[in-house]
Amino acid sequence: xxxxxxxxxxxxxxxxxxxxxxxxxxxxxxxxxxxxxxxxxxxxxxxxxxxxxxxxxxxxxxxxxxxxxxxxxxxxxxxxxxxxxxxxxxxxxxxxxxxxxxxxxxxxxxxxxxxxxxxxxxxxxxxxxxxxxxxxxxxxxxxxxxxxxxxxxxxxxxxxxxxxxxxxxxxxxxxxxxxxxxxxxxxxxxxxxxxxxxxxxxxxxxxxxxxxxxxxxxxxxxxxxxxxxxxxxxxxxxxxxxxxxxxxxxxxxxxxxxxxxxxxxxxxxxxxxxxxxxxxxxxxxxxxxxxxxxxxxxxxxxxxxxxxxxxxxxxxxxxxxxxxxxxxxxxxxxxxxxxxxxxxxxxxxxxxxxxxxxxxxxxxxxxxxxxxxxx
Amino acid sequence: xxxxxxxxxxxxxxxxxxxxxxxxxxxxxxxxxxxxxxxxxxxxxxxxxxxxxxxxxxxxxxxxxxxxxxxxxxxxxxxxxxxxxxxxxxxxxxxxxxxxxxxxxxxxxxxxxxxxxxxxxxxxxxxxxxxxxxxxxxxxxxxxxxxxxxxxxxxxxxxxxxxxxxxxxxxxxxxxxxxxxxxxxxxxxxxxxxxxxxxxxxxxxxxxxxxxxxxxxxxxxxxxxxxxxxxxxxxxxxxxxxxxxxxxxxxxxxxxxxxxxxxxxxxxxxxxxxxxxxxxxxxxxxxxxxxxxxxxxxxxxxxxxxxxxxxxxxxxxxxxxxxxxxxxxxxxxxxxxxxxxxxxxxxxxxxxxxxxxxxxxxxxxxxxxxxxxxx
Numbered sequence: 018x019x020x021x022x023x024x025x026x027x028x029x030x031x032x033x034x035x036x037x038x039x040x041x042x043x044x045x046x047x048x049x050x051x052x053x054x055x056x057x058x059x060x061x062x063x064x065x066x067x068x069x070x071x072x073x074x075x076x077x078x079x080x081x082x083x084x085x086x087x088x089x090x091x092x093x094x095x096x097x098x099x100x101x102x103x104x105x106x107x108x109x110x111x112x113x114x115x116x117x118x119x120x121x122x123x124x125x126x127x128x129x130x131x132x133x134x135x136x137x138x139x140x141x142x143x144x145x146x147x148x149x150x151x152x153x154x155x156x157x158x159x160x161x162x163x164x165x166x167x168x169x170x171x172x173x174x175x176x177x178x179x180x181x182x183x184x185x186x187x188x189x190x191x192x193x194x195x196x197x198x199x200x201x202x203x204x205x206x207x208x209x210x211x212x213x214x215x216x217x218x219x220x221x222x223x224x225x226x227x228x229x230x231x232x233x234x235x236x237x238x239x240x241x242x243x244x245x246x247x248x249x250x251x252x253x254x255x256x257x258x259x260x261x262x263x264x265x266x267x268x269x270x271x272x273x274x275x276x277x278x279x280x281x282x283x284x285x286x287x288x289x290x291x292x293x294x295x296x297x298x299x300x301x302x303x304x305x306x307x308x309x310x311x312x313x314x315x316x317x318x319x320x321x322x323x324x325x326x327x328x329x330x331x332x333x334x335x336x337x338x339x340x341x342x343x344x345x346x347x348x349x350x351x352x353x354x355x356x357x358x359x360x361x362x363x364x365x366x367x368x369x370x371x372x373x374x375x376x377x378x379x380x381x382x383x384x385x386x387x388x389x390x391x392x
Numbered sequence: 393x394x395x396x397x398x399x400x401x402x403x404x405x406x407x408x409x410x411x412x413x414x415x416x417x418x419x420x421x422x423x424x425x426x427x428x429x430x431x432x433x434x435x436x437x438x439x440x441x442x443x444x445x446x447x448x449x450x451x452x453x454x455x456x457x458x459x460x461x462x463x464x465x466x467x468x469x470x471x472x473x474x475x476x477x478x479x480x481x482x483x484x485x486x487x488x489x490x491x492x493x494x495x496x497x498x499x500x501x502x503x504x505x506x507x508x509x510x511x512x513x514x515x516x517x518x519x520x521x522x523x524x525x526x527x528x529x530x531x532x533x534x535x536x537x538x539x540x541x542x543x544x545x546x547x548x549x550x551x552x553x554x555x556x557x558x559x560x561x562x563x564x565x566x567x568x569x570x571x572x573x574x575x576x577x578x579x580x581x582x583x584x585x586x587x588x589x590x591x592x593x594x595x596x597x598x599x600x601x602x603x604x605x606x607x608x609x610x611x612x613x614x615x616x617x618x619x620x621x622x623x624x625x626x627x628x629x630x631x632x633x634x635x636x637x638x639x640x641x642x643x644x645x646x647x648x649x650x651x652x653x654x655x656x657x658x659x660x661x662x663x664x665x666x667x668x669x670x671x672x673x674x675x676x677x678x679x680x681x682x683x684x685x686x687x688x689x690x691x692x693x694x695x696x697x698x699x700x701x702x703x704x705x706x707x708x709x710x711x712x713x714x715x716x717x718x719x720x721x722x723x724x725x726x727x728x729x730x731x732x733x734x735x736x737x738x739x740x741x742x743x744x745x746x747x748x749x750x751x752x753x754x755x756x757x758x759x760x761x762x763x764x765x766x767x
Contacts, residue, residue, distance in 0.1 A: 022413075033630060037398070037399060039394050039710075072627070074607055207629060209629075209631060229485055231481060232446060232608070250448075251396065251574070254582060255584070255634070333414060333417075335414075
């Protein structure tokens with residue numbers, strides 16, 4: 018139950034047994050074209066797609082170095098570790114990040130973002146971490162951010178690494194110029210690939226202003242794809258096979274069903290844990306359906322708590338990090354998550370509380386079960 | 393018989409079926425430590441090892457951006473596509489590449505490299521493409537380059553992407569500060585990982601002068617490994633399992649046996665093709681044992697030749713690229729290559745020549761067989 022890498026379905030793992038092929042062959046071109054078409058469906062976009070052989074961080078970096086130049090003004094909502102890192106990255110390559118901050122666990126009021134656009138002329142882009150994995154919050158006004166960017170002629174970039182495939186993100190409808198995600202989170206593939214969608218306008222800019230990097234240079238990926246449906250550098254072919262299968266599973270389920278399943282599982286976890294006496298770190302309005310961060314009760318010690326869960330119940334949860342280390346634990350509610358996982362996790366947490374002499378307030382399992390079985 | 397990705401042994405492919413693990417867990421730490429220890433043996437080094445989730449190009453770029461700063465003088469032997477790219481990369485990030493050129497198919501005389509050091513003060517590093525995949529040449533004086541660098545207090549960087557595991561490269565004995573390779577060439581793993589070794593001196597420099605990149609920032613990889621035996625960003629875990637198995641197979645065979653096998657197979661291919669009337673592109677002194685580039689006879693047309701080999705004999709060879717497109721074909725003699733592959737390839741080439749009405753001069757198979765069966 019980690020917030021990535023998540024469990025990988027057997028069908029996806031088995032796809033990696035496909036014998037090795039040449040990445041300059043018709044076999045690869047067919048594979049890559051198929052992946053791009055399926056990724057477009059999952060992203061709900063007609064934009065160009067590039068699949069990098071990197072982690073999500075590599076792709077987020079690509080989204081910055083290909084678009085942001087020295088002196089460019091960039092608005093970044095900051096309410097956790099990943100927003101902080103993104104703003105720092107913008108600054109580190111010479112851009113000027115305008116940080117719109119909120120306390121961890123809350124979303125910055127959208128008025129403050131509008132204000133940032135009003136008080137700064139010529140903002141080039143807004144980079145938003147859609148789901149802040151470190152705190153378990155989701156920006157619930159992405160569609161509005163798309164409109165704000167449109168009105169201000171700014172690029173809208175979504176870091177959707179930990180959420181795409183587990184919550185709403187219709188890229189074209191929401192006017193997202195660049196959308197970045199990774200294979201091992203809500204898409205339930207093995208880690209190592211990071212798909213990115215790029216709008217025509219962003220693409221044109223990148224083609225006219227390529228960065229000095231080779232490996233993360235998106236212009237080169239466009240060129241190779243347009244000329245031959247290939248990647249400029251040797252791709253992780255086994256992971257491409259796995260990723261295609263992961264996308265296929267998503268499309269078989271359907272995006273709406275998949276998002277509903279994630280939402281229902283999240284609701285059951287929040288309600289069940291609440292009944293046990295455990296409270297979310299995030300404000301209700303900002304709560305994530307894919308990464309659930311829960312405040313520790315004083316009586317529960319992080320390491321001991323997660324150690325018992327792992328060794329006695331074989332349930333893996335993540336700790337907090339940065340300034341939340343030891344203060345929260347985090348549950349990944351993504352990818353393959355079903356009622357089974359929710360009930361097993363709640364049951365393990367409830368038992369672990371008992372083992373640690375922290376009496377659960379109520380019957381969390383019963384509350385969760387009710388939610389999971391109500392349509 | 394491609395010069396990468398090469399055939400992957402079943403043991404290696406099957407290792408990817410291992411269930412997904414957390415990259416912040418003891419399971420991963422054990423895996424990564426084991427990979428590093430085995431990679432050190434294959435590299436014949438005690439230096440630090442970093443494994444990037446990228447292609448070889450990503451790791452070569454890391455070797456440049458972490459070491460070379462604006463204005464730094466860098467000697468680069470250039471005798472093919474990859475040497476050209478490497479020198480261009482040095483220039484593109486603000487370094488000054490001093491190109492020591494030779495005609496494609498030849499190695500620059502080592503005297504010209506010594507001269508470059510003598511006529512330019514304060515050279516920071518020498519970057520050498522050990523095996524030039526585009527032309528089928530290998531720099532046969534790497535050990536001497538290591539000495540030259542040592543004498544001149546310069547860093548010695550080896551791009552060994554297409555050769556490590558298939559020919560000699562004792563990193564410590566040859567004084568290589570940074571050695572870069574990739575998983576899918578002579579190491580016979582699936583593509584997507586790129587191991588790099590870094591000497592203490594190079595490491596210290598990188599730690600004191602980190603680049604602005606995140607994903608390719610080696611300082612971060614050192615830090616995470618030293619603190620917790622982890623990677624800073626989510627690694628391609630399935631490929632790590634595969635890579636460990638590929639390394640295990642190499643160590644079971646032994647480096648000496650493995651290099652002898654590659655050499656013998658290469659000798660048999662060169663001799664067999666020569667008997668058929670086909671000549672290597674490279675000068676004899678510069679010939680590669682892992683990538684064999686062969687000049688087309690006028691009567692053989694690239695596309696048709698390789699198409700027949702592929703469709704009728706299921707033998708895949710690579711074409712030339714850059715200015716050698718259509719002029720040469722290339723045989724990967726790496727990784728899993730055995731007598732079986734050599735004989736099957738020669739037989740297919742011989743038959744394809746007959747199909748295209750180009751009579752083979754002599755019995756190439758017999759000549760090759762003799763070499764393969766002589767100890």
